[in-house]
Amino acid sequence: MEIEVKGHSGCQIDVVREDGQLYVYKSSRDPKYLARLALQAEKQHRAALPELQHIRVPKVHAIDRIDGMVSVKMDYVYSKNFVEFFEQAGFEQVGYLVDALIMYLEREIKDSPLAVVPRSVVTDKFADVRDKTLANKSFEGDGEIEEIMDASQRVFDALSDMLIPVGTCHGDLTFSNILFNGNNYYLIDFLDSFIESPLLDIVKLRQDTAWLWSQLMYVHPCDTIRLRIAFGKIDAELDNYFASRYEWYGRYYRPLQLMNFLRILQYAHEPAVIDYLKQAINEQLKEF
Amino acid sequence: MSNSKNFSLIVPAASDKGTEAGTMPHIFSTGRDGVLMCVKSVLGLNLEAFDSIYFTILRKHAEAFDTDSLLKLQFRRLGLGNVNIVILDEPTATQAETIVRTIEKEEITGSIFVKDADCFFRAEVFPENGVAVYPLEHLELVDPRHKSYVAVDDMQHVTNIIEKRVVSHLFNAGGYCFEDVAKFLKAYDKYASLGHVYLSHLIYAMLLDGDLFRPIQVKEYNDWNIQ
Numbered sequence: 001m002e003i004e005v006k007g008h009s010g011c012q013i014d015v016v017r018e019d020g021q022l023y024v025y026k027s028s029r030d031p032k033y034l035a036r037l038a039l040q041a042e043k044q045h046r047a048a049l050p051e052l053q054h055i056r057v058p059k060v061h062a063i064d065r066i067d068g069m070v071s072v073k074m075d076y077v078y079s080k081n082f083v084e085f086f087e088q089a090g091f092e093q094v095g096y097l098v099d100a101l102i103m104y105l106e107r108e109i110k111d112s113p114l115a116v117v118p119r120s121v122v123t124d125k126f127a128d129v130r131d132k133t134l135a136n137k138s139f140e141g142d143g144e145i146e147e148i149m150d151a152s153q154r155v156f157d158a159l160s161d162m163l164i165p166v167g168t169c170h171g172d173l174t175f176s177n178i179l180f181n182g183n184n185y186y187l188i189d190f191l192d193s194f195i196e197s198p199l200l201d202i203v204k205l206r207q208d209t210a211w212l213w214s215q216l217m218y219v220h221p222c223d224t225i226r227l228r229i230a231f232g233k234i235d236a237e238l239d240n241y242f243a244s245r246y247e248w249y250g251r252y253y254r255p256l257q258l259m260n261f262l263r264i265l266q267y268a269h270e271p272a273v274i275d276y277l278k279q280a281i282n283e284q285l286k287e288f
Numbered sequence: 289m290s291n292s293k294n295f296s297l298i299v300p301a302a303s304d305k306g307t308e309a310g311t312m313p314h315i316f317s318t319g320r321d322g323v324l325m326c327v328k329s330v331l332g333l334n335l336e337a338f339d340s341i342y343f344t345i346l347r348k349h350a351e352a353f354d355t356d357s358l359l360k361l362q363f364r365r366l367g368l369g370n371v372n373i374v375i376l377d378e379p380t381a382t383q384a385e386t387i388v389r390t391i392e393k394e395e396i397t398g399s400i401f402v403k404d405a406d407c408f409f410r411a412e413v414f415p416e417n418g419v420a421v422y423p424l425e426h427l428e429l430v431d432p433r434h435k436s437y438v439a440v441d442d443m444q445h446v447t448n449i450i451e452k453r454v455v456s457h458l459f460n461a462g463g464y465c466f467e468d469v470a471k472f473l474k475a476y477d478k479y480a481s482l483g484h485v486y487l488s489h490l491i492y493a494m495l496l497d498g499d500l501f502r503p504i505q506v507k508e509y510n511d512w513n514i515q
Contacts, residue, residue, distance in 0.1 A: 088455055090439055090448030091495040223451060225482045225489050233496040 112167030209235035294398030404462030420463030
């Protein structure tokens, strides 16, 4: 059996057999990434502690810091990726997934009391994103990028302090970071987030369901129409669910989704990705 | 069974795919019994259940091969009175589009049964959502790559339909029933812009929206593309 594992963070990923069990070793020697990888592993370790129905987290067995390297040992999970799952999932499986994701997000919301996030957290973040974007050589002389930055500045300038749940989140809850094993869904690649809020996880999920980000990143042939039908259904379910229950969702989802896409844009280099991001951001800006 | 709702049979025979310039699509050729393939494709159905039957063909095939006249002769010979020939001026991009054009042109309402013109099966059909299915293991010759597959649960509900991926021993035998043509059109309008939308995509979308589909178990399935 061929085992395909791929990292997105630049970390080295190795699958190792020890005592008849497979483990994933995720490691980095990048001095700028060492502390972050350790923090992410600790976040994953904490997330694995509570038992949740259908949502699982691979157990972290060790976080080793040796010789300028951080190495994280965790369980290997036999699984399908999101395309393999959605290409074969019947309507019941899609329904189970939506229920499980909502249950997971509700658990995060329960663990995250409402707190005031000063608008400066967002405006400072945008100032940083703007600087990095304008320094990105792919955007040299690109008037459209400058217009996007100006329009986004106006959106964030108009933002007030946000009352949102703060406490816990996955940090990068896209379909690329979910492994599918029957009706169990394994969350991997936890990340630190600029606001540790479940709302940011909803934003990342809808980055895929509403904006098809992971589908864009998938390089193999697949039934894109089937995926878009499934994603559209999931997106409507998530949006309806949270819009009908939480005022903070209706009020702050859009500016935080805009920020999410701007944070991706700042590092973009491939022309197809840049075109996609510009289009998505311009469509979002029309909603303000 | 009550047949108070309008129930129409649509046979899309307007495909231009795989037809070399100047040649007649093979579904208009006859077997040894003298019946056109596309006409024979519906003879295993309980045709009395339908208020109207529509064969949709292309104008260029009608002009080049008199396919409309051929069909009329066949209907007269077989004693089929409620048959209409729908002629499309231009080829469509998908089978789903052919059906939609037929519905729009003929202002069809109620329920529709769509029957592929290149295969035969026997089945009793009713005006309710369903997909014709046949077990793969009953075929001697099969090209599994060119079929869609249908998963059915213990309650005899269709739970999944997938193009070209063998997820079930049941494959779609080339028959689809939509109880409410308005729901079918709504699904088509929503997804047509995505690209080459198959009927299986639309049924999958309707399943996700909570519509129930039953498997229609067919007999004597015969795929003329394989022979």
